[in-house]
Amino acid sequence: MKTARLKEIADLVQGKVVGNPAIEITGVSGIREAESGQITFLANPRYQADLESTHASAVVVAKIIGDLSISMVVVEDPYYAFAQIVKYFHVPPYCSLGISDRTVIGTGVEMGKDVSIHPLAVIGDRARIGDRVTIYPGSYVGAEAEIGDDSLIYPNVTIRERVQIGKRVIIHSGTVIGSDGFGFASHQGRHEKILQIGTVVIEDDVEVGSNVSVDRASLGKTVIKRGTKIDNLVQIAHNVVIGEDCLIVAQVGISGSTEVGHHTILAGQVGLVGHIKVGDHVIVGAKSGVSNDLKSHSVMSGIPVMDHKTWLKTQAILPHLPEFRKRVMALEEKIKQLEAQLQQDKNRGK
Amino acid sequence: MKTARLKEIADLVQGKVVGNPAIEITGVSGIREAESGQITFLANPRYQADLESTHASAVVVAKIIGDLSISMVVVEDPYYAFAQIVKYFHVPPYCSLGISDRTVIGTGVEMGKDVSIHPLAVIGDRARIGDRVTIYPGSYVGAEAEIGDDSLIYPNVTIRERVQIGKRVIIHSGTVIGSDGFGFASHQGRHEKILQIGTVVIEDDVEVGSNVSVDRASLGKTVIKRGTKIDNLVQIAHNVVIGEDCLIVAQVGISGSTEVGHHTILAGQVGLVGHIKVGDHVIVGAKSGVSNDLKSHSVMSGIPVMDHKTWLKTQAILPHLPEFRKRVMALEEKIKQLEAQLQQDKNRGK
């Protein structure tokens, strides 16, 4: 088991030790689950109270906490520091398993060095597999598909023919890359299939969750650019282009030919219609429906979306609509009375 | 083929025969599809009219129906009685198929008695498989995972390393248990992966539908407690805890670290944000969005949720908003006129 002095950990994350730099750290854990010898972290202030009862020997924090009995490592971004520490303790060195003799390998496959191809994986004809690629059982790589160096394909993934996958890409189980787009020409009441002859390009450092569907383009390419992370059960339709470093949260659906800029966040269960452009650094709140282009840096919510702040106000009013209706009815009644009274006064005045 | 006298069926479900207890029942079927000799049931009153034309020989009901020509079995809960009768006619005794020689089995696997491991299943190193476990083709059980006695894993399921699955658990096809949680520390515009080193615990008697994603915890465990039933295409994020005997309907999404109590029902396409607590015996209506803690026994709907009754009233008003706006505008106009008139009267009075 890997261990390290607290000082070494602090150096790793460019942090400062407050307490005893010589403590031996044996691993990393959550505040509540940590045992003596382990380091934990505080990124979300709502868990600060838990620090009093933690068994951890040290904690990574953003600023010194006054009356804490355990040692601290103070860093700018505890969550990022935590990511590095977990990696330090838990990423084993890559170890090639070679190619199982129970793998099905087509003809003309270009196989990289030091790969790990598990039993019951299928590699289609003329596919190109990069160096140190891992492909787990039950995964299918179609003909002429490419998988870049150091990519990791979990069990039961389907990568259809000609799909191109970059380096250091992670694809989780049950995910399908390159299924046909949903394209039909309706003619005399029947839906004629439009062959989906395009493909999918997934660039370097993308991670795709489990049970995700990414459709191949009808013509051209569906593209997911470098560094974008996609959660589970997401639908990416044909010819969609997603920019770099986006976060696409679970159960989002993006319709055909829509383009999303870079560093944009689509929260859970958001839906985007087809043929629109969403800018860079946009945030769309959970469950929202987007039916028009969105400018860069906008923060939007609702069905269809509006400015997030307006949406918050709007939603706060909704439960009061019934009472609201009564108030309007009361106003109408009062106006009637006032009018009647004025008429009466007038008549009397005559 | 198994058959039974109507009296035997009635005894099985603790019901009372009204009609001929000696009829021979040959099977169970729907009201419309039933043939002579079969028993059917009436749980939803909307189908009562169909009873007049049914070919069934008997029907399970909650109370005696006056002019019915066929025999009845009267029970407190016809739906539950139906569940028992279907089981009586259709559950074959378990029969071990043994371990196919086309299964891939790792080293150090602890295999229970009388298992049924189909061809093309994969069991990872040091996994523990209980007695009478069935694993269908294409399913993957990762290293050190555990599956309890009498559990049933349908084809093409992925159970990742170290996941713990209880007894009598059913997992449907395409489902992924233990994929990585969606955890990234954003640093200088890039999303750095946080290793998801935790696991998933699924307790006894849980059923998980098809194409469900249950992510492993970043640290610690994602937990689904005893007796909870999960429908298809549901997303359960890392570190979620779901209590006992819940019903989680199709396409629900539950975000990271959220806790759900016991006997809670989340209807279809509901979304829960992360880090909240939903109580026991809560009901959340279809398509709702929950962004705050919910008290036990609450019944909620909407985005974000409000009391279900308020929501019903609110939604009934929504289609009238355009008319409503006109009414407010009319009021504004009338007030103006009244003010003008009063001013005129005043001027005249001077």
Place this chain on the structure above:
Amino acid sequence: MKTARLKEIADLVQGKVVGNPAIEITGVSGIREAESGQITFLANPRYQADLESTHASAVVVAKIIGDLSISMVVVEDPYYAFAQIVKYFHVPPYCSLGISDRTVIGTGVEMGKDVSIHPLAVIGDRARIGDRVTIYPGSYVGAEAEIGDDSLIYPNVTIRERVQIGKRVIIHSGTVIGSDGFGFASHQGRHEKILQIGTVVIEDDVEVGSNVSVDRASLGKTVIKRGTKIDNLVQIAHNVVIGEDCLIVAQVGISGSTEVGHHTILAGQVGLVGHIKVGDHVIVGAKSGVSNDLKSHSVMSGIPVMDHKTWLKTQAILPHLPEFRKRVMALEEKIKQLEAQLQQDKNRGK
């Protein structure tokens, strides 16, 4: 590589050449991606500007475009014409691969002629596979299931026991047909499973996207009728009946026993509750929630749905609710003032 004179292409799609009928067409492509020699199409007017810079040699259009330098094929429906042209260039003749010796085939299987059963596919006992059926690796066909002629089953599909699939059906990867419906009888706080002893019938010419879940009926059948097309990640619950030629867009959920007519369109992320009837030629807008029967030819949106036009007006008002509330408050204030004034006048008058 297949080529054709422009005149031949025009004849194929019953169109009229405007320009040079003798041009040799070497393939089909998108407006932006097309190279010299290729034909492209304009179905969506928003892309007309792109025609000025296209490298295509010809374009399929609905009406003559004035100052276009390239040849045109004028047809009534360019999108349908495009579907036919793509088919002409890209559908290779079917070629049987036979049955891999690495396929798992049960006993008593009826195998059609000229099939293509890839390695690591599993065909259960007594299954019936039609002529020219293709089954890719990792797909599972349960016992006594039937697959009609010319159907295409992509990798990692699960078709459970007794499911019936028609002719020319396409099923994409990760999809599960015939998993158990979500049926439980709640009894003394526990959910008792109701055996799902029915099945699924998928008729001819249906296409089912990737990661779709279609549950088997509790009793009887779940039915998807001829020509209906289902997108990715859709949930079809037990005993649902979907009529002919429907379009069910991604992430839609249809609850148990609901019936949908023919030629109905459910847009993305729509949800239907159980036990309702949706008519023919209905359109339900994206993200809508349907909780009651819908008449044929209705166009609906919202949660719950209302007439689409009303919904558009309603949603346009939502962002103005905060301002609206202020207006009502202002009215209340003014009424108070008017009342006070009138009272004053009255008192003075006395």
